Amino acid sequence: MASIALFTGGIRPLPETGRPTGMYKMPVVRPVALGPEGFAGDQQADRRVHGGPDKAVHLYPARHYARLAARFPEAAAQLVPGSLGENLSTPDLDEGDVRIGDLWQLGSALLQVSQPRNPCWKIDERFGADGMAGFIAEHLLTGWYWRVVQPGYVSPGDTLDLLHAAADTPTLREAQLLWQAHRPAVADLERLADLPGLARAWRDKIVQRLSWLKKSG
Structure with a gap:
């Protein structure tokens, strides 16, 4: 409460x-x-x-x-x-x-x-x-x-x-730290993008970054 x-x-x-x-x-x-x-x-x-x-x-x-x-x-x-x-x-x-x-x-x-x-x-x-x-x-x-x-x-x-409570998901602070990371692990970022309830605009940004990370190796 x-x-x-x-x-x-x-x-x-x-x-x-x-x-x-x-x-x-x-x-x-x-x-x-x-x-x-x-x-x-x-x-x-x-x-x-x-x-x-x-x-x-x-x-x-x-x-x-x-x-x-x-x-x-x-x-x-x-x-x-x-x-x-x-x-x-x-x-x-x-x-x-x-x-x-x-x-x-x-x-x-x-x-x-x-x-x-x-x-x-x-x-x-x-x-x-x-x-x-x-x-x-x-x-x-x-x-x-x-x-x-x-x-x-x-x-x-x-x-x-x-x-x-959303099960098996990061806290908002943990999600922000992942997003701020210089080169976050692709798998972790994919899990973030798939979170139920995530705002569409933020999901779109995460997907765009994932695409760049995968292309850049």
């Missing part, structure tokens, strides 16, 4: 370029519907890389904020739960506690872990901290996405409860 805080938000401009982002979220204080595309009222600016059924909900572990604040003290005051654009924040889980394909109950909804988040340049501009997105990626402080298997309603105070 993991306690959570809920966040949703619309699209706002970034402070320097004015480019649109859905990263600015506000706490949810009443029950909210959760469907295949995410929480009611929540928006993503660039739908090519954010949102959609495989990325309907984003969770960011609250414990990562202390590490980010220590590395980027100029942004420490802004680094609070919800500020990286997550819909769910929890102090109880991180990437070592979940596996691709895990099924979790949240309120009356059912969620499945689908892939890690891929941090982008907008994080640096949002916090005025060059290199933050790269640091998040390098140190696997990414959080993850969920798909919504069963729509429902979620209320502040609800908990995330594991219903079915």
Whole structure:
């Protein structure tokens, strides 16, 4: 069981370029519907890389904020739960506690872990901290996405409860370490690509890399 805080938000401009982002979220204080595309009222600016059924909900572990604040003290005051654009924040889980394909109950909804988040340049501009997105990626402080298997309603105070653990699969952190490896074993990468529940976009990237590894010997 993991306690959570809920966040949703619309699209706002970034402070320097004015480019649109859905990263600015506000706490949810009443029950909210959760469907295949995410929480009611929540928006993503660039739908090519954010949102959609495989990325309907984003969770960011609250414990990562202390590490980010220590590395980027100029942004420490802004680094609070919800500020990286997550819909769910929890102090109880991180990437070592979940596996691709895990099924979790949240309120009356059912969620499945689908892939890690891929941090982008907008994080640096949002916090005025060059290199933050790269640091998040390098140190696997990414959080993850969920798909919504069963729509429902979620209320502040609800908990995330594991219903079915994916069997014989790596943790999300282990999967990320494999993906980051300079030349991962082809067999290990093939097993990663075949994981039930894996987001299609990440599977496509893994398959492309497998093709390159096999051709390059």
